[in-house]
Amino acid sequence: MTRRRRKAARGHRAQKAGLPPGTPIYTGVEAGRPIRISVLDYDAEAVSLHEDVRPEDLARFRDSGRTSWISVDGVHDVALVQKIAETFGLHPLVVEDIVNVGQRPKCDNYGDYVFIVSRNLSLDAETGEIATEQVAFVLGKGWLITFEEHQPTLFGAIASRIAQGQAQARQKSVDYLLYRLLDTIVDNYFVITEQLGIKLEELEDRVVANPGRGTIESVLSMKRALIEMRRSVWPMREVISWLERGESPLLRADTRIYFRDIYDHTIQLIDMLENLRDLVGTVHELYLNAVNLRLSEVMKALTLISTIFMPITFIASVGGMNVLFPGKEQLSGWYGALGLMGAAALGMFLWFRTRRWL
Amino acid sequence: MTRRRRKAARGHRAQKAGLPPGTPIYTGVEAGRPIRISVLDYDAEAVSLHEDVRPEDLARFRDSGRTSWISVDGVHDVALVQKIAETFGLHPLVVEDIVNVGQRPKCDNYGDYVFIVSRNLSLDAETGEIATEQVAFVLGKGWLITFEEHQPTLFGAIASRIAQGQAQARQKSVDYLLYRLLDTIVDNYFVITEQLGIKLEELEDRVVANPGRGTIESVLSMKRALIEMRRSVWPMREVISWLERGESPLLRADTRIYFRDIYDHTIQLIDMLENLRDLVGTVHELYLNAVNLRLSEVMKALTLISTIFMPITFIASVGGMNVLFPGKEQLSGWYGALGLMGAAALGMFLWFRTRRWL
């Protein structure tokens, strides 16, 4: 399972080698279910939610004059994505990037619209591995299309808040909606970072108490998870920095302060991730130290036993010689031998103490 | 205790995931005590100190024409912080950042006012861990609000100096007051850095004298403390650099030289921290070397004992054989065996000396 997911994350660009550009090919794991399109059309006064919209009906939302959020659930049907793209006049390279789900977060300004790729993360509680999912945004004048690789569970809460008319978003333009969605993704990064932090503390306790065979695997899998997170968060920071600079007229001046806020959050995230990385490093060193100490103790035990029994066994062997030694076949020999042995053992023991090896 | 503090430092942003932005939630450890507001209102001629001011009475200080320092002790009562914010016309994101106490030092210019987050540090003498507390500043035209997470012990001395009329601050504008407070925080960093330096010297002595089980934990906890300090000092430097550039009209030209002075101090602090980090590294290597040397000595002892007793025990065993060997059951055998043993032991010993293993 883990292996398969990792493969998927790699993105299978290799399938595309040799094909002409603009040939969009879905590079993720094939999902059987059909793609569903939902539209949330709203302004300050009214909201209308349309589910299972057909792609040919999208044109009217584009020009509705109200704010339209077109949420596309799944990108494995390339033809359908292309049809949507044509309706909104998107460039073929945008379609390619939408269905090529191994993309790194990025931001392209096409003038009439802005194309944004982001990644949503989830942590597999058992294996401790990070799974990532591509979420693409196209921000136009009055409309925002979101393409999600898997179920759009992420944005559910926001959609229902808007639908119920509680959200501030109703009073604001469509770039504020984009902000809300990106903010949700970044907040989710915090959740995962904290879960990793808790896992790390458990790991540290385990290393101190009983470092075993699986410890090093846990440490390394933690390192891997942090590498994976960095790969999403760092380019995300650049994306949000671009939005914050507001270089497109689609981004209003009064929304910039909100992007500035997410920007601060990504900086803080990077800070926390660097911190976790340092802490994983110290846990790794603790583990190596524990393993070393244990081996060192075993070696000391071996040395102690050897140095005590070797001399006294030697004395016993001398006593077993078939030569005419003093005290042979007599009690005096027995007591003499016992005395020598005791003295040798004690001497060795005291020598060890002096050297502080015990 | 330690664990809990570390958790608190993490900031609990996870609680916020899914909530709309502008929903301020206190992310620190809940403190039972009520929030207290004190106001110090002064100009060159007069000073008036008001304690336990109600938030609805703050408006008159805002417009008093004199310099007003509003000190808020505790930020766990979100509603109260919001009330203060409304009085001074602060943006909802500012309120969020004030009560979200895990923030990284930063500086946001909102035009009419400047919002600054800084962190005050303290060193737990016993565990050697760094505890951090968020201190937020809002600098407006003629007023400065400070929000402290815990007791405002930090600024006590400055407040009483101003109240007693001794301070230069009386003659200067409100940005000079901000400088004084930030300077106090940075000076406190120096105190902690020196304490860490003293701890490190003790640790070094301990490593050289008697490296034991707890040493590596102390080294790693020192590393952690330094990481924690860097996390506060580096962004602090950026904050002060922004203030020094004086990009807001709230910062007067003649105060810039003072911020330049703190800026130099943070540079020096970073320098000292990097130095300490290098020194911790060398202590770590000293420790590893000491452990290695000790194991090596133990192994040498084992080898010495084995190589001396194995040959002579072999000779004794030969003497114990029930075959017709020369000197059997005779004194000549006894003396011959003793001679051989002595020669073997001496030979081994000399071999070791030649190889310089002893």
Add this chain to the structure above:
Amino acid sequence: MTRRRRKAARGHRAQKAGLPPGTPIYTGVEAGRPIRISVLDYDAEAVSLHEDVRPEDLARFRDSGRTSWISVDGVHDVALVQKIAETFGLHPLVVEDIVNVGQRPKCDNYGDYVFIVSRNLSLDAETGEIATEQVAFVLGKGWLITFEEHQPTLFGAIASRIAQGQAQARQKSVDYLLYRLLDTIVDNYFVITEQLGIKLEELEDRVVANPGRGTIESVLSMKRALIEMRRSVWPMREVISWLERGESPLLRADTRIYFRDIYDHTIQLIDMLENLRDLVGTVHELYLNAVNLRLSEVMKALTLISTIFMPITFIASVGGMNVLFPGKEQLSGWYGALGLMGAAALGMFLWFRTRRWL
């Protein structure tokens, strides 16, 4: 074989030391076959393919007014390359760079034409080493010359697509053709990166299951392959970044978005390579840990055996002494000795258990 290839990659610049500049010398492995020149001459209406064109016939393609792709297969005949260069008015330094096949990817703007060096990679499936081949481009007004060190298998598919009239390239200018060729090279990098990724996963499985003698060689050869890839991909990024900025009038504004697309791909490649490097690092650590654990287990076995047999062998030796010890030549001695030995062995075993060394 491997060694020879690596040597070739080094580029034999040493041959050139002391010679005047502008003396082009082929620095690759001498190939016996003749150099073949093919020309694809096309516009939106018509295509004509000319094979085995003589260099003196190239002038008419230069001025044909249509898009001409001159593909030169092999650069080991310096005189021939010089003849082509003269036809198109190329600088002697360009000729030198074309035949000096150890070049690093780079991009030089000569005003009338742009000279680009890129490297095509292939992975030797068996040894896991990366072989590189230099591919040089000269982009002029209406013509593009490609110089390939070995067989031009790389561009075959594109040429036949254009010849069959299916390709978009027919409608576009010559810089789009350049884009298509560079895109093919970069796509090929993805193929190799994925192959390396798969090899790494196999290696990780092998390390966990049975770390042997060859493992470390595989890890280090993987590191080397990644270093080799980085050396090609990093400067390639700069080349494409230059093309994307479109600083030459030969690069049309509407082609820039395509170069931007390859640029994003190179960024993603660098990201994947960094990731692989980190993963190779963790596999290396896993291996070291496995080797350590194995040695540690062997040492524990030695210690266990020694500490159990030393005491009981001692008891037996005492029983073999030729002195008057209690129970001599009696059954009571036999049973007493057996009892003592059993107690000693059990005691040692229990001591080990208590210390958790078993």
Add this chain to the structure above:
Amino acid sequence: MTRRRRKAARGHRAQKAGLPPGTPIYTGVEAGRPIRISVLDYDAEAVSLHEDVRPEDLARFRDSGRTSWISVDGVHDVALVQKIAETFGLHPLVVEDIVNVGQRPKCDNYGDYVFIVSRNLSLDAETGEIATEQVAFVLGKGWLITFEEHQPTLFGAIASRIAQGQAQARQKSVDYLLYRLLDTIVDNYFVITEQLGIKLEELEDRVVANPGRGTIESVLSMKRALIEMRRSVWPMREVISWLERGESPLLRADTRIYFRDIYDHTIQLIDMLENLRDLVGTVHELYLNAVNLRLSEVMKALTLISTIFMPITFIASVGGMNVLFPGKEQLSGWYGALGLMGAAALGMFLWFRTRRWL
């Protein structure tokens, strides 16, 4: 002694925490001797040297129209430094930085004068530790004040050269004097760097010949000394770079080429220090390798002895059994046993040879 010096270097900023800024406190080790002020007043025609000048008499040198070098020997008398500062109109922060002797080299432009902090180094030949001393400069129009923490031995030669009229400085303006003094400090860095280089070569010889207990301490103390030097040289480079850019009217255009020269020297110094750091790293690795090799040799000796004597001792033990074995109590048993033992020892020895362990 060493410890105390290191403490002094730390700068004791902690004493200052809580005090208002502009409260200058001397942070070095208290020196009993009084502060002495010498003045060298010269132009191209005449020189006059004044020793033990009282601070209240300095005003006339400030306005003398000739070049005045005011050399202050010691900064532990804060009141006196303040009096000098008032005479020359220096900012309170400058006074603070002069007496706070733990400063990092820096350069502040106050318009009418330029304030420069530098550090003079000396190497304790015995312990190999670097001691640092703060040297502060204030460059005004026609005057230069130098504040040295300890005896002003450094500048003696320059002063006497000027007094004897040999120096070029007589013809040049006061910034040339500043250059001469800074050049002396930087030249002194070269002396220390070379001494460290010689120490390192000795250390390398020692490591190769006989790596003992103190070696690692020497290596680490060398590392520390290099860290200490970097801390002074790096910021010094920035100071000189600022002077070379000549951003103050006090720095004449024709002096810039001289500062450019010192700048090159600092670059070269940094280069030499980096080189030394790399070399210390290789010496460290040599040491670790030597220790490892030695342990490995000891272990091989143990193994050799054990594997040779264990089999033959076993044979002897068999010969000592009180059972009816062939050759018991006969010469045939004796010769048979000797033959077996010889064969076993030889076999073991040959096995080792085959495996190349000997």
Add this chain to the structure above:
Amino acid sequence: MTRRRRKAARGHRAQKAGLPPGTPIYTGVEAGRPIRISVLDYDAEAVSLHEDVRPEDLARFRDSGRTSWISVDGVHDVALVQKIAETFGLHPLVVEDIVNVGQRPKCDNYGDYVFIVSRNLSLDAETGEIATEQVAFVLGKGWLITFEEHQPTLFGAIASRIAQGQAQARQKSVDYLLYRLLDTIVDNYFVITEQLGIKLEELEDRVVANPGRGTIESVLSMKRALIEMRRSVWPMREVISWLERGESPLLRADTRIYFRDIYDHTIQLIDMLENLRDLVGTVHELYLNAVNLRLSEVMKALTLISTIFMPITFIASVGGMNVLFPGKEQLSGWYGALGLMGAAALGMFLWFRTRRWL
């Protein structure tokens, strides 16, 4: 020999400490031979070679209107260098830099002339150490002076090519001559880099086949050689980059493309050096791994022998006891003991096999 050369490379700046600037002192190893000056005076039509020119005769070449290459062989006679400098109006700091032969490559623009310091490298085939020699250039209007520390073997070929009229240089201006000389130096770097590459491959083979005592010294000496090369190549890159930007009117626009070519070469060199450094790193790891494996094998042998002989020796010792054990003094005891011993040895061997320690 090696030691002396390394010392020379350090440059003996220490000799200069305290002396006034502009006091040029030769800092290399004193060479007994006299300094020889040769002049090559040429234009497109004619060439004249003058050997052993006296410094007072150089003025006429300066103003000859043709291109004059003044080659100075040796810089140990400071007075002579000063005389040349006066003839061409060079600044005293230039003279200082010429005779102070430990300089790092650099480039100073003095307006009328450009001063360039470069370093020529040679590899001692036996010790594998890099020796460096300073080569200084002064480029003026129509003349170029080269100062070489040792014999001017480097430029011989170029001089004779120009003298024989074959070289392109005859048609070009003097900056082209500078280019040719720098190109020769950089080409020489390639030769050395390739020699190092070949040495490294040999070393790798040696490490795999038979890692011995000298291996680590070779690895570390290789590291040192690479560090030494980097120190020359990196600043060289900056020098050539400056020349390529052509910021002096002495550098013609049409020569810039040639400097651009050397610039590309230095970039490629740096790339190759970084590559070699990585490869040295992997060889180092291979060595450490081989040493570890060998120790591990020795320990396994010890463990195997011990665990097999300890039990059977114990059985023999029991058979030697002077108590009434079953089978005493009988053949049944003999066969029983033999059976037990065989079973024990076999059991131990099988246990090892199960654990895969053999």
